[in-house]
Amino acid sequence: MQDVSSLVTQAREGRPRAVARLISLVEGAAPQLREVMAALAPLTGNAYVVGLTGSPGVGKSTSTSALVTAYRRQGKRVGVLAVDPSSPFSGGALLGDRVRMSDHASDPGVYIRSMATRGHLGGLAWSAPQAIRVLDAAGCDVILVETVGVGQSEVEIASQADTSVVLLAPGMGDGIQAAKAGILEIGDVYVVNKADRDGADATARELNHMLSLGESRGPGDWRPPIVKTVAARGEGVDEVVEALEKHRAWMEEHGVLAERRLARASQEVETIAVTALRRRIGDLHGDRRLSALAERIVAGELDPYEAADSLIEGLKES
């Protein structure tokens, strides 16, 4: 077992195995977790975190891969976190990712990680931010977080990005789906991918219409742009990068970047604290204290609320 500080040093030198090891340590809540987090803290805060979300089939992985290529041309170090909560047994999406991402497999300036774990400790909402911290501390200039835009926890992960990109494709009824999933509220940049297909203009128009409906923007406010791409051929990808850079500049100018990062940090602390408390309470299972309370409830001597109070009091003493 290597010590944490040498792992961190190697990760900053761009050694992929050191990055992988650090992510495994934070994901798995290893005994060294706290040491790792403490070592990373002063090294974080430099990466620009971009979330990419959209329904299956819109071309998220292809778009992510094309963005990696574009950022690499600028000489930037790029981290990719592909969050797919679907069962590891279904596997299809992950396999697809790996195939497309293999373009970058030999590039030391790119680090790619898939996360498919769910229901593990606090779940993805808990582990994704920790993995982002590792990639940030390892010196990534840009971190692309790719999520399937369906569940609540995926939307939460998207909200942890500095900038959120929502992807759509023509002819998938995405407009309505987007509205349903509340995706119209989270996008800073919208991409209509597969723009060489029929219906791309209609999708962009519909999206533009829906965005203008929900709108009550002031003069300095951000108006999410809609960019058309054919990611598989790299078309429109530079325009996406440009839109991202504009959004970043706008956020810096208006203090929004700092605001978002503060909100993210608050959220992170809260999730860790709730997970820790939940685990402490879980540890009391089989403990004499909880059984004694349960016995008194069954006997009708105590109601569950009084019992919960007493359990919480017990935590304070522990």
Place this chain on the structure above:
Amino acid sequence: MQDVSSLVTQAREGRPRAVARLISLVEGAAPQLREVMAALAPLTGNAYVVGLTGSPGVGKSTSTSALVTAYRRQGKRVGVLAVDPSSPFSGGALLGDRVRMSDHASDPGVYIRSMATRGHLGGLAWSAPQAIRVLDAAGCDVILVETVGVGQSEVEIASQADTSVVLLAPGMGDGIQAAKAGILEIGDVYVVNKADRDGADATARELNHMLSLGESRGPGDWRPPIVKTVAARGEGVDEVVEALEKHRAWMEEHGVLAERRLARASQEVETIAVTALRRRIGDLHGDRRLSALAERIVAGELDPYEAADSLIEGLKES
């Protein structure tokens, strides 16, 4: 606003509006919640709680209604809690319940309640046990808890019953579905409903086979029976009641009933405690303490774990 003790008295007299009011108070986490729970505690522990679960279409509501009729013939007071987590907008299932349950609408010995709320406080896992307590304290001899056997939280609710009934119907591929959903581990009694249809015997055989596969029972162990019913015509329902009574007698003889109720009470306390702690942490949002921690994290001066420790310390002082 009536006072809590008179509501409880009226509920015990079988007044449905008092029962409804008490359930609303506990569901909605009203200010009187703790007073209600304290008043109910000494009155609970008498009801026999039966969970009914199964995929949509197996005839859960019809079976529940038929069981109500059977228990009413024995002169027992019956409570029904129909837990349907599907959106209130879909409505179909609930409407169906109401129609079938209307047979019992004018019977003062029956109380029927639908719960369709989800994501509210601790969700169904939180509110269903409280509603069961109200029905128990109101003097119900039997409480039938009907859930859709799909999600994790529905399985959890089923686990709060003294006896769990799993319903299947022929020709729905239920066998495989049941195995998938882990339903084969939770059933104390299995019912193959719609037994007048083709394939009922095959379904019962397949189920019997699957149950024997997973089996490593000792001589005194409970062997879940399989009962065939045509609930819509009341056929086989007395046999279900008989199987339930046998299971109850077996549980009492072997100390299993007390064990299950203790486990249920522990689970209940734990859920309430975690919900309370989560809310207390949530209350700190916008609080100076959490913002100060978040600022130090963004500045790289503190890692989120140290911050969470400090947040938990803060809770202890509050």
